[in-house]
Amino acid sequence: MLNYFLKRLLGLTPTLLIVAVLVFLFVHMLPGDPARLAAGQDADQQTVELVRQELGLDRPLPEQFVSYFAHVVKADFGTSLRTRRPVSTEIAERFMPTLLLTLSSMVWAVIFGMTIGITSAVYRNEWPDRLGMTIAVSGISFPAFALGMLLMQVFSVQLGWFPTVGADSWRHYILPSLTLGAAVAAVMARFTRASFVEVIQEDFVRTARAKGLKERTVIFKHCLRNALIPVVTMMGLQFGFLLGGSIVVEAVFNWPGLGRLLVDAVTMRDYPVIQALVLLFSMEFILINLIVDVLYGFINPTIRYK
Incomplete structure (x- = not known):
């Protein structure tokens, strides 16, 4: 390896x-x-x-x-045309808020998405399946900017529970992470369901059930590992999209991250910043794909790398 x-x-x-x-x-x-x-x-x-x-x-x-x-x-990306500061400094100041927002969005999206997907697969064509897939389709169909404004109107303006701008405390991450992770959770749910439905129909699952194993053991010990490889692949791609594609959400919540920096750079034709950010996003995708490939070996030990 x-x-x-x-x-x-x-x-x-x-x-x-x-x-x-x-x-x-x-x-x-x-x-x-x-x-x-x-x-x-x-x-x-x-x-x-x-x-x-x-x-x-x-x-x-x-x-x-x-x-x-x-x-x-030489890792020298030049000087920003807009602020006259080193590009590396501009990116370093904005990287952590975007990374933390992406991680928080991905964590809850994976938890809820996989839970809905597994439940829908186990109770296929029954009411939990229909309810879960209805929620998933709604999450995919609802635009991120509209969801963000709706959450701000309800939980910030009317209820006053969460702040709308800034990244100073954990409370600032709630609404942006929900907005950013909604579509990912929906895609995760549908993808997990499809993968589990395919695995549940395999012969080894019927054999495990014929041995008298509990349904929970069959699902989480035998089905989960075999269904995870395509799910992990999609998870890595979605994480890359979140990390580099949070522009709309950061604009809605005025988030001090890389997405907002890219919008300002394009507006001002700040060539050095645009070039550095796109290279950074490209490298992130490549590294994430590499990490996903390595994870295959831990999920399924029969996989060998050449």
Whole structure:
């Protein structure tokens, strides 16, 4: 497994290189002049040109990319055009609120999603199944921004139980995590149900029941391990989406995280911040997929890595 892990880590390099090229080209295709935005709308053309030269935007694109990539290799993502602070500092300040929000959302989404999915599979085509799948479909169908505003209206404005903005205490995480994790819990429930229904029909499950084992033992000892591999795969992908796709929720709750930082960077055409964030999100997805692949071996010891 160690050799497999090291090979996958080495395989990150060409993937990240391709992502870096695509992101660099993409941000330079965005409309708007970052030099004008950095200089201010009231600046004259001479000032704008001076800012463009200072930022290196007057050089040819290949030369800009070589300079950018040389700095990235040294973990230097440049300086934010908007705040004039190092990009690494900007990201470091926003990373923990997003990570904690993602983890809290994922924890409750996995617990509720798997509980609903397993219950629906065990009582397939009965009322617990219909109720669970109705809740799952509702969670998928309801937009995140609408759910967030509804939760704020009920629990913050009318009841006054939870704050609406900030990330200072655990109470600030309740409403954003519920909003962010609702769709994940719904997807988890449907995916877990489908996986369990398939496993429950296998011969080894009928054999376990024929031996007189308790239904709880059959479900959690024999079915759970065999049904977890596709569920863990989906769980890893959903965690990556949560970590990099919390933009809408962070905008609704004015959350001081990476999603909000990305929105501000795109608005101001802050090239260094956009490039660093997209590279970070890409690396997160790759690492999460690697962790999921390694977890397969712990879930099912018969899996061998080559």
